[in-house]
Amino acid sequence: MLILGEQEGKIDSFPFKSIKALKENNVRQRILTPAEYEKLLASCPPHTIPVVKIAYFTAMRQGEILNLTWDRVDLKNRVIRLRPEDTKTNEGRVVPLNSELIDILSAMPISITGKVITFKGKPLAEIKRAFKTACKKAGIEDFTFHDLRHTCINNWRLQGHDFFRIMAASGHKTMEVFKRYNTVTEEELRYLVDGNVDTYVDTNKQGATRILP
Secondary structure (H helix, E strand, C coil), X not given: CHHHHHHCCCCCCCCCCCCCCCCCCCCCCCCCCHHHHHHHHHHXXXXXHHXXXXXXXHCCCHHHHHCCEHHHEECCCCEEEECHHHCCCCCCEEEECCHHHHHXXXXXXXXXXXXXXXXXXXXXXXXXXXXXXXXXXXXXXXXCCCHHHHHHHHHHHHCCCCHHHHHHHHCCCCHHHHHCCCCCCHHHHHHHHXXXXXXXXXXXXXXXXXCCC
C-alpha cells in the first residue's frame, strides 16, 4: 500500500523501502486420490455433492460454481461459458463438461433465481462448514475445497492432455502459476527410470484410463 501510495503521489516516501519482504510459501501440494474422492462423496450432504463433483471435474473455483447461472450452461454443446464478470481474473473462459456432469445438470431443477446451485429452492451461499465436516467424517486431512481445483488440473495432466488446453479450461494465463497446480509424485519420478507404464495406470471416476505421458 505504501509503495502504491508513493507511485500515485499520495506520499513523498516511506521509511521501510529498504526492508525486504519475507518469502511467501503458500504453495499447496495436496491432491485428492480417487479413493479419497469416493470417501468424500459418501460423506457429503446431498445438496453439496453437485458442487464437489463440478469442482473435481472442471477445476472451477467455489465462487464460480456457487454463482453459476443457467444461461452460462450449454448442455447441448457440453460446456459452461463463463463471462469475465463470473471469474476471479475478469476473463471469460469455456469449461468442458464430462458425461457425469451432463447427467447431473440435466436432472437438476431450474430455480426461478436462475442459479444452478440451490438448496431448498434458494441459492446456496457457501459450503465451507459442510465440506469441512465431510472431510473430517471421511478421514481426509489437510484438504481444502480449493484443492479440488488442484486435483482436477493434476488429473488432466496425468491423462496426457495438452498443457495449453488445460490452462484454457482452468483460466491460467501464465505457466508459472499453472505449474503450482501440478504435483509430481514419487511414482511418476520412478517411471523415469523403470518405464513400467502399467505400474502407474489408474482409473478415475469418469472411467478413463490415466497413463502418464
